[in-house]
Amino acid sequence: MTMATSYYLGFDGGGTKTRACLIDDAGRVVSEAFGPASSIDTVSLETSLASLTATYDALPEKHPVSAVFAGLGGIAGTRDIERYATALKKLPFVLEGARVGVENDVNNALASNNGTLEGMTLIIGTGSVCFGIHEGKSWRTGGYHYKEGDAGSGFDLGFMALKHYARVIDGRHPASDFSAALRTALGITDFPTLVQYFDTINRTAVAKLAPIVTAYATVDQYAYKIIADAADEIRLLVETVYRRLGFDGCDLVIVGSLGNADTAYRDLFLQNIRKISPAIRIAKPFYDPAHAAALIAKSLPDKPGGKEM
Structure with missing residues (x-):
């Protein structure tokens, strides 16, 4: 009997656009898409969730997901994580009992190296921030405003x-x-x-x-x-x-x-x-940040929510 394939979804949400990446059990990229802004320091929670849904709907190939990770600009602590994770679970493409993770988008940047949340990332673009995770502990410098x-x-x-x-x-x-x-x-x-x-x-x-x-x-x-x-x-x-x-x-x-x-x-x-x-x-990044987010989704433990930053 052939086992059903599970799918994992990653979002990289910024102040101008959102990118989604859907991968399968083998880590193969199934589908990718762009959508509107979803950073919660740019748009409201409701608009951000609508942007994720619109980005998912833009995927050329869609499947309900067993796990989803959203790395979004503006996520600043436990309250943001819990509010967003609770709402994210209710989106129509998220399966009942799916694993859900929400964090600041610096996590996507960190995982863009090798798909794991260990080491350091330095973002230097319009803004700047340094972020690291080591042995389960995290620290961030810069990136305030x-x-x-x-x-x-x-x-x-x-x-x-x-x-x-x-x-x-x-x-x-x-x-x-x-x-x-x-x-x-x-x-x-x-x-x-x-x-x-x-x-x-x-x-x-x-x-x-x-x-x-x-x-x-x-x-x-x-x-x-x-x-x-x-x-x-x-x-x-x-x-x-x-x-x-x-x-x-x-x-x-x-x-x-x-x-x-x-x-x-x-x-x-x-x-x-x-x-x-x-x-x-x-x-330099090996994975696109949305692809990295999908890999984080695939590796999420069997419990809801994300880590406190």
């Missing part, structure tokens, strides 16, 4: 570039090819307009200035100082997690476009990380 600074992130580099450009406008710093590139990107040439820009600051728009900073970092002292300071902040993020969890060597998977771009900035922060311990092994 862009208004806190998101040290070492694309926003951080862009914001520091804005501060430099303000000094160019009023004469505290000399004009240069770097400041000219910022002027072209911003379309701002005067003090009042820059004041208005600061007053209505947009996180994504500011982060788009980061490639200008990294492009000029090898030829401009101000651009170099920005990446050197940011690289030291990255060291602090990583070193704190590494020491706090008592690692004696581990994989560190680096996720995010800025973190994996071939730039002088990456060279600097990697040098800083290697100074923490030569036993830290730098890795």
Whole structure:
């Protein structure tokens, strides 16, 4: 008698989109899809759940699932986990008695290395955060909010570039090819307009200035100082997690476009990380975050909910 196949579903939910990945007993990817935003710091719980359902409905091949794991932006503790897990169990594609896990999306990033929740991950994109799990204990540094600074992130580099450009406008710093590139990107040439820009600051728009900073970092002292300071902040993020969890060597998977771009900035922060311990092994993601979430779903224990972060 042939045994029925079980299916496992992973969600990677962010502030602009959600990705779903469905795998089978053998870990084979059966189906993948994109859907609307589901980060609970961007949309309501009800909208987030509707986004998961819409993303599941977009899968080219669908099956009810024996386990589901949702790694979502904005999940910040036990209350968020319990509320979301309770609601997730009630979605129509989740089988009765299915195993359900909910965590912050940093878990997906960590599992993107080898499909397991052990080691460290460093996310450097628009924002920044370092997260690790070792022997069942977890720790996180950074990733509070862009208004806190998101040290070492694309926003951080862009914001520091804005501060430099303000000094160019009023004469505290000399004009240069770097400041000219910022002027072209911003379309701002005067003090009042820059004041208005600061007053209505947009996180994504500011982060788009980061490639200008990294492009000029090898030829401009101000651009170099920005990446050197940011690289030291990255060291602090990583070193704190590494020491706090008592690692004696581990994989560190680096996720995010800025973190994996071939730039002088990456060279600097990697040098800083290697100074923490030569036993830290730098890795790039092997699995897509939604695929990693599906692998977490497959490995969930026979109890509901997720871990407290």
